Every structure is written in structure tokens, then in C-alpha cells.
Amino acid sequence: MIDKRHFQRVHLSSKIILSNNDSIYQGQLENISMSGALIRFGHDTFLSKCSKYDLTVTIEGEDAPLQLAVEIVFVTFAMAGIKFVSFKTDSGIRLAKLIERFSSEPDVVMAEHERVRRLFTGYFKEE
Numbered sequence: 001m002i003d004k005r006h007f008q009r010v011h012l013s014s015k016i017i018l019s020n021n022d023s024i025y026q027g028q029l030e031n032i033s034m035s036g037a038l039i040r041f042g043h044d045t046f047l048s049k050c051s052k053y054d055l056t057v058t059i060e061g062e063d064a065p066l067q068l069a070v071e072i073v074f075v076t077f078a079m080a081g082i083k084f085v086s087f088k089t090d091s092g093i094r095l096a097k098l099i100e101r102f103s104s105e106p107d108v109v110m111a112e113h114e115r116v117r118r119l120f121t122g123y124f125k126e127e
Contacts, residue, residue: 009033010102017056018047018070018080027080029057032099036073036083047072047080055082059098066091066098 009031016039018025027041037055041047049072057066068091074081087095 009038010099012098012102014060015058017058018053019056020051020053030079032057032095034084034096034099036070036081039080039082041078041080043078045078047075049073049075052085053082062094066094068095 010033012029012032014029016027016029018027018039025041025045025047027039027045030038030040032038051072053070053072055066055068055070057068059066068087069085070082071085072080073083
């Protein structure tokens with residue numbers, strides 16, 4: 001399988017909630033990058049590829065959860081690969097700092113953050 005990842009991923013085990021108008025799923029974050037993440041769910045969770053959700057990540061030691069709009073891009077029996085569709089600017093900055101904190105190459109992460117800002121004009125939502 002060809003690796004399509006363009007950003008460094010870091011292992012981060014945090015509780016998550018994936019929700020939309022119809023459903024709420026609880027799971028565990030496995031890893032995360034500036035453009036997406038891998039999430040583990042219980043065996044009774046069924047997600048559809050291309051479905052859109054709001055992702056809430058509870059980060060230990062932080063007051064507010066990280067909130068992002070996501071799309072399911074890969075699904076297996078108990079895991080889902082997601083890409084970030086949009087998020088507020090402050091969430092993007094918090095995401096970059098979070099990845100930087102857990103990365104073995106923090107300078108690469110900050111350069112990736114700037115690359116995301118340039119490549120995806122509508123990626124950051126001002127609010």
C-alpha cells in the first residue's frame with residue numbers, strides 16, 4: 001500500500017467523541033497529524049466512508065477540548081482514518097503545538113503547520 005501521508009503523525013492516546021446530527025460515537029485517538037488522525041472504536045461501531053462529523057478530542061491537562069470538522073476516509077472493523085475538513089484558527093494552532101509536544105521532530109511540525117495554512121485557504125475558519 002502506498003503511503004499517502006503528507007504530514008508527520010504522532011502517537012497520542014486521547015478520548016474522542018465523533019458526532020453529527022444522527023449519531024454520537026466515543027473512541028480513542030491512536031495518532032494524529034496536521035491533516036488527519038486514526039481513531040479506534042468499539043467493535044459495534046459502523047461508520048461510512050466519506051461521512052462528515054464533528055470531532056472533539058479531550059486532551060489531558062488542557063481545559064478545553066480540541067474541536068475539528070472531519071471526514072471519514074478509511075474504515076476497518078474497529079478503526080477509522082479521518083481527514084480534517086476545517087477548524088478554527090485557534091484549534092489549528094493548538095493542534096500544531098500538541099503535535100510539536102509529542103513529536104521527535106518539533107521543527108518539522110511547525111513547518112507543516114505553515115504549509116497547511118498556505119495550501120488550504122479555507123482550512124482555517126475564523127470565529
